[in-house]
Amino acid sequence: MGELIEGVWHPNWYDTSSSGGRFVRSRAQFRNWITADGEAGPSGEAGFAAQPGRYHLYVSHACPWAHRTMIFRSLKGLEPLIEVSVVHPHMLEDGWTFDASFAGATGDRLHGQAFLRDVYLRADPGLSARVTVPVLWDRERETIVNNESAEIIRMFNSAFDHLTGNDADFLPAEHLHEIDRLNERIYATVNNGVYRAGFATSQEAYDEAATALFQTLDWLEDRLAGRRYLVGDRITEADWRLFTTLVRFDKVYHTHFKCNRRQIVQYPNLWAWLRELWQWPGVAQTVHFDHILQHYYYSHDHINPHRIVPLTPEPAFDAPHGRDQLFQASRLR
Structure with a gap:
Protein backbone atom coordinates (compact mmCIF):
# COMPACT_ATOMS: atom_id res chain seq x y z
CA MET A 1 0.00 0.00 0.00
CA GLY A 165 -31.31 13.35 -18.68
CA ASN A 166 -30.76 10.17 -16.66
CA ASP A 167 -32.96 10.54 -13.58
CA ALA A 168 -32.52 7.02 -12.16
CA ASP A 169 -32.34 7.61 -8.41
CA PHE A 170 -30.57 5.11 -6.18
CA LEU A 171 -30.85 7.33 -3.12
CA PRO A 172 -34.57 8.15 -2.77
CA ALA A 173 -35.10 10.74 -0.06
CA GLU A 174 -37.88 8.79 1.64
CA HIS A 175 -35.49 5.86 2.21
CA LEU A 176 -32.34 7.81 3.04
CA HIS A 177 -32.38 7.02 6.76
CA GLU A 178 -32.81 3.29 6.15
CA ILE A 179 -30.11 3.27 3.44
CA ASP A 180 -27.67 5.05 5.77
CA ARG A 181 -28.47 2.62 8.58
CA LEU A 182 -27.88 -0.39 6.33
CA ASN A 183 -24.70 1.10 4.89
CA GLU A 184 -23.29 1.66 8.35
CA ARG A 185 -23.65 -1.96 9.41
CA ILE A 186 -22.67 -3.45 6.05
CA TYR A 187 -19.58 -1.24 5.78
CA ALA A 188 -18.34 -2.09 9.27
CA THR A 189 -18.90 -5.83 9.13
CA VAL A 190 -18.91 -6.82 5.44
CA ASN A 191 -17.31 -4.24 3.09
CA ASN A 192 -14.52 -3.45 5.55
CA GLY A 193 -15.14 -6.60 7.57
CA VAL A 194 -13.47 -8.88 5.02
CA TYR A 195 -10.35 -6.70 5.22
CA ARG A 196 -10.47 -6.67 9.01
CA ALA A 197 -10.46 -10.47 8.92
CA GLY A 198 -7.84 -10.77 6.18
CA PHE A 199 -5.40 -8.21 7.57
CA ALA A 200 -5.78 -9.18 11.24
CA THR A 201 -2.50 -10.07 12.94
CA SER A 202 -3.95 -11.57 16.11
CA GLN A 203 -6.41 -14.41 16.68
CA GLU A 204 -8.67 -12.15 18.72
CA ALA A 205 -8.85 -9.54 15.98
CA TYR A 206 -9.57 -12.17 13.32
CA ASP A 207 -12.25 -13.92 15.41
CA GLU A 208 -13.95 -10.61 16.11
CA ALA A 209 -14.05 -9.59 12.44
CA ALA A 210 -14.97 -12.98 10.96
CA THR A 211 -17.73 -13.59 13.50
CA ALA A 212 -19.32 -10.20 12.84
CA LEU A 213 -19.02 -10.75 9.07
CA PHE A 214 -20.97 -13.99 9.07
CA GLN A 215 -23.52 -12.68 11.55
CA THR A 216 -24.31 -9.91 9.10
CA LEU A 217 -24.38 -12.26 6.10
CA ASP A 218 -26.88 -14.46 7.98
CA TRP A 219 -28.94 -11.37 8.77
CA LEU A 220 -28.87 -10.24 5.12
CA GLU A 221 -29.90 -13.72 3.97
CA ASP A 222 -32.96 -13.53 6.21
CA ARG A 223 -33.70 -9.96 5.12
CA LEU A 224 -33.67 -10.89 1.43
CA ALA A 225 -36.08 -13.75 2.02
CA GLY A 226 -38.87 -11.24 2.49
CA ARG A 227 -37.92 -8.43 0.12
CA ARG A 228 -36.42 -8.25 -3.34
CA TYR A 229 -33.75 -5.69 -2.49
CA LEU A 230 -32.22 -4.46 0.73
CA VAL A 231 -34.75 -1.62 0.96
CA GLY A 232 -37.93 -3.31 -0.26
CA ASP A 233 -38.91 -3.54 -3.91
CA ARG A 234 -36.58 -0.78 -5.19
CA ILE A 235 -32.86 -1.18 -5.85
CA THR A 236 -30.80 1.44 -4.05
CA GLU A 237 -27.27 2.52 -3.25
CA ALA A 238 -27.22 0.03 -0.37
CA ASP A 239 -27.53 -2.87 -2.82
CA TRP A 240 -24.70 -1.64 -5.05
CA ARG A 241 -22.37 -1.02 -2.11
CA LEU A 242 -22.88 -4.60 -0.95
CA PHE A 243 -22.62 -6.04 -4.46
CA THR A 244 -18.97 -5.07 -5.01
CA THR A 245 -17.91 -7.03 -1.93
CA LEU A 246 -20.06 -10.10 -2.51
CA VAL A 247 -19.14 -10.46 -6.20
CA ARG A 248 -15.51 -10.90 -5.01
CA PHE A 249 -16.31 -13.07 -2.03
CA ASP A 250 -16.15 -16.65 -3.28
CA LYS A 251 -13.17 -16.05 -5.58
CA VAL A 252 -11.04 -13.99 -3.17
CA TYR A 253 -12.23 -13.26 0.35
CA HIS A 254 -13.34 -16.80 1.15
CA THR A 255 -9.81 -18.12 0.61
CA HIS A 256 -7.35 -15.23 0.72
CA PHE A 257 -8.88 -13.43 3.73
CA LYS A 258 -9.89 -16.63 5.58
CA CYS A 259 -13.60 -15.74 5.38
CA ASN A 260 -14.32 -19.40 4.82
CA ARG A 261 -17.16 -20.40 7.10
CA ARG A 262 -19.44 -20.30 4.07
CA GLN A 263 -19.50 -19.20 0.41
CA ILE A 264 -22.10 -16.82 -1.01
CA VAL A 265 -23.39 -19.60 -3.29
CA GLN A 266 -24.44 -21.38 -0.08
CA TYR A 267 -26.87 -18.58 0.81
CA PRO A 268 -29.94 -19.09 -1.43
CA ASN A 269 -31.32 -15.56 -1.15
CA LEU A 270 -28.01 -13.69 -1.25
CA TRP A 271 -26.84 -15.78 -4.18
CA ALA A 272 -30.03 -15.16 -6.18
CA TRP A 273 -29.88 -11.43 -5.32
CA LEU A 274 -26.22 -11.31 -6.41
CA ARG A 275 -27.05 -12.91 -9.76
CA GLU A 276 -29.82 -10.41 -10.35
CA LEU A 277 -27.49 -7.46 -9.76
CA TRP A 278 -24.80 -9.02 -11.95
CA GLN A 279 -27.37 -9.27 -14.76
CA TRP A 280 -28.48 -5.64 -14.37
CA PRO A 281 -27.76 -3.77 -17.65
CA GLY A 282 -24.31 -2.20 -17.64
CA VAL A 283 -23.00 -4.00 -14.54
CA ALA A 284 -21.28 -7.24 -15.61
CA GLN A 285 -18.84 -5.38 -17.84
CA THR A 286 -17.58 -3.43 -14.83
CA VAL A 287 -16.37 -6.68 -13.18
CA HIS A 288 -12.80 -7.70 -14.11
CA PHE A 289 -11.87 -10.93 -12.37
CA ASP A 290 -8.43 -11.03 -14.00
CA HIS A 291 -7.53 -7.77 -12.21
CA ILE A 292 -9.22 -8.91 -8.99
CA LEU A 293 -7.36 -12.22 -8.73
CA GLN A 294 -4.00 -10.76 -9.69
CA HIS A 295 -4.30 -7.90 -7.24
CA TYR A 296 -5.23 -9.81 -4.12
CA TYR A 297 -3.20 -12.98 -4.52
CA TYR A 298 -0.11 -11.28 -5.96
CA SER A 299 0.04 -7.99 -4.06
CA HIS A 300 -0.38 -9.23 -0.48
CA ASP A 301 2.82 -11.23 -0.07
CA HIS A 302 2.54 -11.02 3.72
CA ILE A 303 -0.55 -13.24 3.33
CA ASN A 304 0.47 -15.21 0.22
CA PRO A 305 4.30 -15.11 0.20
CA HIS A 306 4.74 -17.27 -2.91
CA ARG A 307 2.23 -15.16 -4.86
CA ILE A 308 0.45 -18.21 -6.20
CA VAL A 309 -2.84 -17.25 -7.86
CA PRO A 310 -5.15 -20.21 -7.15
CA LEU A 311 -7.76 -21.86 -9.25
CA THR A 312 -11.02 -20.37 -8.03
CA PRO A 313 -14.73 -21.23 -8.31
CA GLU A 314 -16.63 -20.12 -11.40
CA PRO A 315 -19.99 -18.99 -9.99
CA ALA A 316 -22.81 -19.14 -12.54
CA PHE A 317 -23.64 -15.44 -12.41
CA ASP A 318 -25.66 -15.66 -15.62
CA ALA A 319 -27.96 -18.42 -14.35
CA PRO A 320 -31.62 -17.41 -13.90
CA HIS A 321 -32.07 -15.74 -10.52
CA GLY A 322 -35.82 -16.25 -10.09
CA ARG A 323 -36.33 -13.07 -8.09
CA ASP A 324 -38.95 -11.75 -10.53
CA GLN A 325 -41.19 -14.78 -10.15
CA LEU A 326 -40.64 -15.08 -6.41
CA PHE A 327 -41.70 -11.55 -5.59
CA GLN A 328 -44.45 -11.35 -8.18
CA ALA A 329 -45.94 -14.47 -6.59
CA SER A 330 -45.56 -13.05 -3.09
CA ARG A 331 -47.40 -9.85 -4.10
CA LEU A 332 -50.28 -11.94 -5.48
CA ARG A 333 -50.78 -13.82 -2.21
Whole structure:
Protein backbone atom coordinates (compact mmCIF):
# COMPACT_ATOMS: atom_id res chain seq x y z
CA MET A 1 0.00 0.00 0.00
CA GLY A 2 2.49 2.68 1.10
CA GLU A 3 1.88 6.27 2.09
CA LEU A 4 3.04 9.81 1.53
CA ILE A 5 4.55 11.58 4.54
CA GLU A 6 5.10 15.30 3.93
CA GLY A 7 5.29 14.64 0.20
CA VAL A 8 7.76 11.75 0.42
CA TRP A 9 6.80 8.18 -0.48
CA HIS A 10 7.21 5.46 2.15
CA PRO A 11 6.33 1.82 1.31
CA ASN A 12 4.74 1.27 4.73
CA TRP A 13 2.03 -1.31 5.40
CA TYR A 14 -0.63 -0.67 8.03
CA ASP A 15 0.72 -0.88 11.59
CA THR A 16 -1.45 -3.27 13.60
CA SER A 17 0.89 -3.51 16.57
CA SER A 18 -0.81 -0.63 18.38
CA SER A 19 -4.36 -1.85 17.75
CA GLY A 20 -4.27 -5.38 19.13
CA GLY A 21 -3.73 -6.87 15.68
CA ARG A 22 -6.73 -5.02 14.24
CA PHE A 23 -6.69 -3.47 10.78
CA VAL A 24 -7.76 0.19 11.00
CA ARG A 25 -8.50 1.84 7.67
CA SER A 26 -7.32 5.39 7.05
CA ARG A 27 -9.91 8.06 6.29
CA ALA A 28 -10.09 9.75 2.90
CA GLN A 29 -8.77 13.32 2.98
CA PHE A 30 -10.18 15.01 -0.13
CA ARG A 31 -13.84 15.68 0.55
CA ASN A 32 -15.16 18.27 -1.91
CA TRP A 33 -18.34 17.61 -3.87
CA ILE A 34 -19.40 18.05 -7.46
CA THR A 35 -22.85 19.63 -7.52
CA ALA A 36 -25.14 20.63 -10.37
CA ASP A 37 -24.63 24.36 -9.78
CA GLY A 38 -21.19 24.35 -8.16
CA GLU A 39 -22.45 25.17 -4.70
CA ALA A 40 -20.73 23.47 -1.77
CA GLY A 41 -21.79 19.94 -0.89
CA PRO A 42 -22.09 18.33 2.55
CA SER A 43 -18.33 18.84 3.08
CA GLY A 44 -15.55 20.85 1.48
CA GLU A 45 -15.84 24.04 -0.53
CA ALA A 46 -17.83 25.34 -3.48
CA GLY A 47 -16.60 25.63 -7.05
CA PHE A 48 -16.99 22.13 -8.48
CA ALA A 49 -19.86 22.39 -10.95
CA ALA A 50 -20.98 19.38 -13.00
CA GLN A 51 -19.64 19.94 -16.51
CA PRO A 52 -18.93 17.57 -19.41
CA GLY A 53 -15.28 16.56 -19.69
CA ARG A 54 -14.14 18.48 -16.62
CA TYR A 55 -13.59 15.50 -14.31
CA HIS A 56 -11.36 12.45 -14.58
CA LEU A 57 -11.72 9.26 -12.55
CA TYR A 58 -8.78 7.10 -11.45
CA VAL A 59 -9.69 3.52 -10.50
CA SER A 60 -8.44 0.01 -9.97
CA HIS A 61 -10.62 -2.72 -11.46
CA ALA A 62 -9.54 -4.88 -8.50
CA CYS A 63 -10.73 -2.54 -5.77
CA PRO A 64 -14.33 -2.86 -4.53
CA TRP A 65 -14.40 0.80 -3.45
CA ALA A 66 -13.38 1.99 -6.92
CA HIS A 67 -15.76 -0.55 -8.46
CA ARG A 68 -18.70 1.26 -6.85
CA THR A 69 -17.86 4.38 -8.84
CA MET A 70 -17.59 2.48 -12.10
CA ILE A 71 -21.01 0.93 -11.55
CA PHE A 72 -22.61 4.30 -10.91
CA ARG A 73 -20.77 5.79 -13.90
CA SER A 74 -22.40 3.07 -16.01
CA LEU A 75 -25.86 3.14 -14.42
CA LYS A 76 -26.06 6.92 -14.71
CA GLY A 77 -24.77 7.15 -18.29
CA LEU A 78 -21.70 9.17 -17.34
CA GLU A 79 -19.20 7.44 -19.65
CA PRO A 80 -19.23 10.29 -22.23
CA LEU A 81 -18.75 12.92 -19.50
CA ILE A 82 -16.10 11.36 -17.23
CA GLU A 83 -12.98 9.70 -18.65
CA VAL A 84 -11.26 6.94 -16.66
CA SER A 85 -7.67 5.83 -16.07
CA VAL A 86 -7.12 2.30 -14.73
CA VAL A 87 -4.06 1.32 -12.68
CA HIS A 88 -2.14 -1.96 -12.93
CA PRO A 89 -3.62 -4.64 -10.62
CA HIS A 90 -0.36 -5.28 -8.75
CA MET A 91 0.09 -2.97 -5.76
CA LEU A 92 3.70 -3.45 -4.62
CA GLU A 93 6.41 -1.24 -3.10
CA ASP A 94 5.44 1.71 -5.30
CA GLY A 95 1.74 1.37 -4.54
CA TRP A 96 -0.67 1.75 -7.45
CA THR A 97 1.18 2.26 -10.75
CA PHE A 98 0.25 3.28 -14.28
CA ASP A 99 2.14 0.39 -15.85
CA ALA A 100 -0.09 -0.45 -18.83
CA SER A 101 1.39 -3.90 -19.51
CA PHE A 102 -1.59 -5.74 -18.01
CA ALA A 103 -4.67 -6.02 -20.24
CA GLY A 104 -7.23 -3.42 -19.20
CA ALA A 105 -4.72 -1.14 -17.45
CA THR A 106 -4.68 2.16 -19.33
CA GLY A 107 -1.80 4.19 -17.99
CA ASP A 108 -2.45 7.74 -16.82
CA ARG A 109 -4.57 9.13 -19.65
CA LEU A 110 -4.63 12.61 -18.16
CA HIS A 111 -1.15 13.45 -16.85
CA GLY A 112 1.07 10.64 -18.12
CA GLN A 113 2.40 9.96 -14.62
CA ALA A 114 4.11 6.74 -13.56
CA PHE A 115 2.48 6.32 -10.15
CA LEU A 116 -0.85 7.22 -8.58
CA ARG A 117 1.06 9.00 -5.80
CA ASP A 118 2.20 11.51 -8.43
CA VAL A 119 -1.44 12.48 -8.99
CA TYR A 120 -1.85 13.07 -5.26
CA LEU A 121 1.30 15.19 -5.23
CA ARG A 122 -0.01 17.35 -8.08
CA ALA A 123 -2.88 18.24 -5.78
CA ASP A 124 -0.69 18.80 -2.70
CA PRO A 125 3.13 18.53 -2.95
CA GLY A 126 3.49 18.27 0.84
CA LEU A 127 0.71 15.75 1.37
CA SER A 128 0.68 13.14 4.13
CA ALA A 129 -1.85 10.44 3.21
CA ARG A 130 -2.46 6.90 2.02
CA VAL A 131 -2.60 6.75 -1.79
CA THR A 132 -5.88 5.02 -2.56
CA VAL A 133 -8.44 4.59 -5.32
CA PRO A 134 -10.83 5.90 -6.47
CA VAL A 135 -9.66 9.45 -7.14
CA LEU A 136 -11.89 12.04 -8.78
CA TRP A 137 -9.77 14.76 -10.42
CA ASP A 138 -10.80 18.25 -11.56
CA ARG A 139 -9.06 19.32 -14.79
CA GLU A 140 -10.09 22.97 -14.34
CA ARG A 141 -8.77 23.54 -10.82
CA GLU A 142 -5.96 20.95 -11.16
CA THR A 143 -6.76 19.17 -7.94
CA ILE A 144 -8.42 16.13 -6.42
CA VAL A 145 -12.11 16.72 -5.79
CA ASN A 146 -12.70 13.64 -3.66
CA ASN A 147 -11.19 10.22 -2.91
CA GLU A 148 -14.03 8.79 -0.80
CA SER A 149 -16.03 6.30 -2.86
CA ALA A 150 -19.17 6.60 -0.74
CA GLU A 151 -19.34 10.30 -1.57
CA ILE A 152 -18.36 9.98 -5.23
CA ILE A 153 -21.26 7.62 -5.93
CA ARG A 154 -23.68 10.07 -4.33
CA MET A 155 -22.37 12.79 -6.63
CA PHE A 156 -22.75 10.51 -9.62
CA ASN A 157 -26.30 9.65 -8.52
CA SER A 158 -27.65 13.14 -9.14
CA ALA A 159 -25.14 15.92 -9.90
CA PHE A 160 -25.04 15.32 -13.66
CA ASP A 161 -28.73 14.52 -14.22
CA HIS A 162 -29.41 17.87 -15.91
CA LEU A 163 -26.70 17.05 -18.48
CA THR A 164 -27.54 13.40 -19.15
CA GLY A 165 -31.31 13.35 -18.68
CA ASN A 166 -30.76 10.17 -16.66
CA ASP A 167 -32.96 10.54 -13.58
CA ALA A 168 -32.52 7.02 -12.16
CA ASP A 169 -32.34 7.61 -8.41
CA PHE A 170 -30.57 5.11 -6.18
CA LEU A 171 -30.85 7.33 -3.12
CA PRO A 172 -34.57 8.15 -2.77
CA ALA A 173 -35.10 10.74 -0.06
CA GLU A 174 -37.88 8.79 1.64
CA HIS A 175 -35.49 5.86 2.21
CA LEU A 176 -32.34 7.81 3.04
CA HIS A 177 -32.38 7.02 6.76
CA GLU A 178 -32.81 3.29 6.15
CA ILE A 179 -30.11 3.27 3.44
CA ASP A 180 -27.67 5.05 5.77
CA ARG A 181 -28.47 2.62 8.58
CA LEU A 182 -27.88 -0.39 6.33
CA ASN A 183 -24.70 1.10 4.89
CA GLU A 184 -23.29 1.66 8.35
CA ARG A 185 -23.65 -1.96 9.41
CA ILE A 186 -22.67 -3.45 6.05
CA TYR A 187 -19.58 -1.24 5.78
CA ALA A 188 -18.34 -2.09 9.27
CA THR A 189 -18.90 -5.83 9.13
CA VAL A 190 -18.91 -6.82 5.44
CA ASN A 191 -17.31 -4.24 3.09
CA ASN A 192 -14.52 -3.45 5.55
CA GLY A 193 -15.14 -6.60 7.57
CA VAL A 194 -13.47 -8.88 5.02
CA TYR A 195 -10.35 -6.70 5.22
CA ARG A 196 -10.47 -6.67 9.01
CA ALA A 197 -10.46 -10.47 8.92
CA GLY A 198 -7.84 -10.77 6.18
CA PHE A 199 -5.40 -8.21 7.57
CA ALA A 200 -5.78 -9.18 11.24
CA THR A 201 -2.50 -10.07 12.94
CA SER A 202 -3.95 -11.57 16.11
CA GLN A 203 -6.41 -14.41 16.68
CA GLU A 204 -8.67 -12.15 18.72
CA ALA A 205 -8.85 -9.54 15.98
CA TYR A 206 -9.57 -12.17 13.32
CA ASP A 207 -12.25 -13.92 15.41
CA GLU A 208 -13.95 -10.61 16.11
CA ALA A 209 -14.05 -9.59 12.44
CA ALA A 210 -14.97 -12.98 10.96
CA THR A 211 -17.73 -13.59 13.50
CA ALA A 212 -19.32 -10.20 12.84
CA LEU A 213 -19.02 -10.75 9.07
CA PHE A 214 -20.97 -13.99 9.07
CA GLN A 215 -23.52 -12.68 11.55
CA THR A 216 -24.31 -9.91 9.10
CA LEU A 217 -24.38 -12.26 6.10
CA ASP A 218 -26.88 -14.46 7.98
CA TRP A 219 -28.94 -11.37 8.77
CA LEU A 220 -28.87 -10.24 5.12
CA GLU A 221 -29.90 -13.72 3.97
CA ASP A 222 -32.96 -13.53 6.21
CA ARG A 223 -33.70 -9.96 5.12
CA LEU A 224 -33.67 -10.89 1.43
CA ALA A 225 -36.08 -13.75 2.02
CA GLY A 226 -38.87 -11.24 2.49
CA ARG A 227 -37.92 -8.43 0.12
CA ARG A 228 -36.42 -8.25 -3.34
CA TYR A 229 -33.75 -5.69 -2.49
CA LEU A 230 -32.22 -4.46 0.73
CA VAL A 231 -34.75 -1.62 0.96
CA GLY A 232 -37.93 -3.31 -0.26
CA ASP A 233 -38.91 -3.54 -3.91
CA ARG A 234 -36.58 -0.78 -5.19
CA ILE A 235 -32.86 -1.18 -5.85
CA THR A 236 -30.80 1.44 -4.05
CA GLU A 237 -27.27 2.52 -3.25
CA ALA A 238 -27.22 0.03 -0.37
CA ASP A 239 -27.53 -2.87 -2.82
CA TRP A 240 -24.70 -1.64 -5.05
CA ARG A 241 -22.37 -1.02 -2.11
CA LEU A 242 -22.88 -4.60 -0.95
CA PHE A 243 -22.62 -6.04 -4.46
CA THR A 244 -18.97 -5.07 -5.01
CA THR A 245 -17.91 -7.03 -1.93
CA LEU A 246 -20.06 -10.10 -2.51
CA VAL A 247 -19.14 -10.46 -6.20
CA ARG A 248 -15.51 -10.90 -5.01
CA PHE A 249 -16.31 -13.07 -2.03
CA ASP A 250 -16.15 -16.65 -3.28
CA LYS A 251 -13.17 -16.05 -5.58
CA VAL A 252 -11.04 -13.99 -3.17
CA TYR A 253 -12.23 -13.26 0.35
CA HIS A 254 -13.34 -16.80 1.15
CA THR A 255 -9.81 -18.12 0.61
CA HIS A 256 -7.35 -15.23 0.72
CA PHE A 257 -8.88 -13.43 3.73
CA LYS A 258 -9.89 -16.63 5.58
CA CYS A 259 -13.60 -15.74 5.38
CA ASN A 260 -14.32 -19.40 4.82
CA ARG A 261 -17.16 -20.40 7.10
CA ARG A 262 -19.44 -20.30 4.07
CA GLN A 263 -19.50 -19.20 0.41
CA ILE A 264 -22.10 -16.82 -1.01
CA VAL A 265 -23.39 -19.60 -3.29
CA GLN A 266 -24.44 -21.38 -0.08
CA TYR A 267 -26.87 -18.58 0.81
CA PRO A 268 -29.94 -19.09 -1.43
CA ASN A 269 -31.32 -15.56 -1.15
CA LEU A 270 -28.01 -13.69 -1.25
CA TRP A 271 -26.84 -15.78 -4.18
CA ALA A 272 -30.03 -15.16 -6.18
CA TRP A 273 -29.88 -11.43 -5.32
CA LEU A 274 -26.22 -11.31 -6.41
CA ARG A 275 -27.05 -12.91 -9.76
CA GLU A 276 -29.82 -10.41 -10.35
CA LEU A 277 -27.49 -7.46 -9.76
CA TRP A 278 -24.80 -9.02 -11.95
CA GLN A 279 -27.37 -9.27 -14.76
CA TRP A 280 -28.48 -5.64 -14.37
CA PRO A 281 -27.76 -3.77 -17.65
CA GLY A 282 -24.31 -2.20 -17.64
CA VAL A 283 -23.00 -4.00 -14.54
CA ALA A 284 -21.28 -7.24 -15.61
CA GLN A 285 -18.84 -5.38 -17.84
CA THR A 286 -17.58 -3.43 -14.83
CA VAL A 287 -16.37 -6.68 -13.18
CA HIS A 288 -12.80 -7.70 -14.11
CA PHE A 289 -11.87 -10.93 -12.37
CA ASP A 290 -8.43 -11.03 -14.00
CA HIS A 291 -7.53 -7.77 -12.21
CA ILE A 292 -9.22 -8.91 -8.99
CA LEU A 293 -7.36 -12.22 -8.73
CA GLN A 294 -4.00 -10.76 -9.69
CA HIS A 295 -4.30 -7.90 -7.24
CA TYR A 296 -5.23 -9.81 -4.12
CA TYR A 297 -3.20 -12.98 -4.52
CA TYR A 298 -0.11 -11.28 -5.96
CA SER A 299 0.04 -7.99 -4.06
CA HIS A 300 -0.38 -9.23 -0.48
CA ASP A 301 2.82 -11.23 -0.07
CA HIS A 302 2.54 -11.02 3.72
CA ILE A 303 -0.55 -13.24 3.33
CA ASN A 304 0.47 -15.21 0.22
CA PRO A 305 4.30 -15.11 0.20
CA HIS A 306 4.74 -17.27 -2.91
CA ARG A 307 2.23 -15.16 -4.86
CA ILE A 308 0.45 -18.21 -6.20
CA VAL A 309 -2.84 -17.25 -7.86
CA PRO A 310 -5.15 -20.21 -7.15
CA LEU A 311 -7.76 -21.86 -9.25
CA THR A 312 -11.02 -20.37 -8.03
CA PRO A 313 -14.73 -21.23 -8.31
CA GLU A 314 -16.63 -20.12 -11.40
CA PRO A 315 -19.99 -18.99 -9.99
CA ALA A 316 -22.81 -19.14 -12.54
CA PHE A 317 -23.64 -15.44 -12.41
CA ASP A 318 -25.66 -15.66 -15.62
CA ALA A 319 -27.96 -18.42 -14.35
CA PRO A 320 -31.62 -17.41 -13.90
CA HIS A 321 -32.07 -15.74 -10.52
CA GLY A 322 -35.82 -16.25 -10.09
CA ARG A 323 -36.33 -13.07 -8.09
CA ASP A 324 -38.95 -11.75 -10.53
CA GLN A 325 -41.19 -14.78 -10.15
CA LEU A 326 -40.64 -15.08 -6.41
CA PHE A 327 -41.70 -11.55 -5.59
CA GLN A 328 -44.45 -11.35 -8.18
CA ALA A 329 -45.94 -14.47 -6.59
CA SER A 330 -45.56 -13.05 -3.09
CA ARG A 331 -47.40 -9.85 -4.10
CA LEU A 332 -50.28 -11.94 -5.48
CA ARG A 333 -50.78 -13.82 -2.21
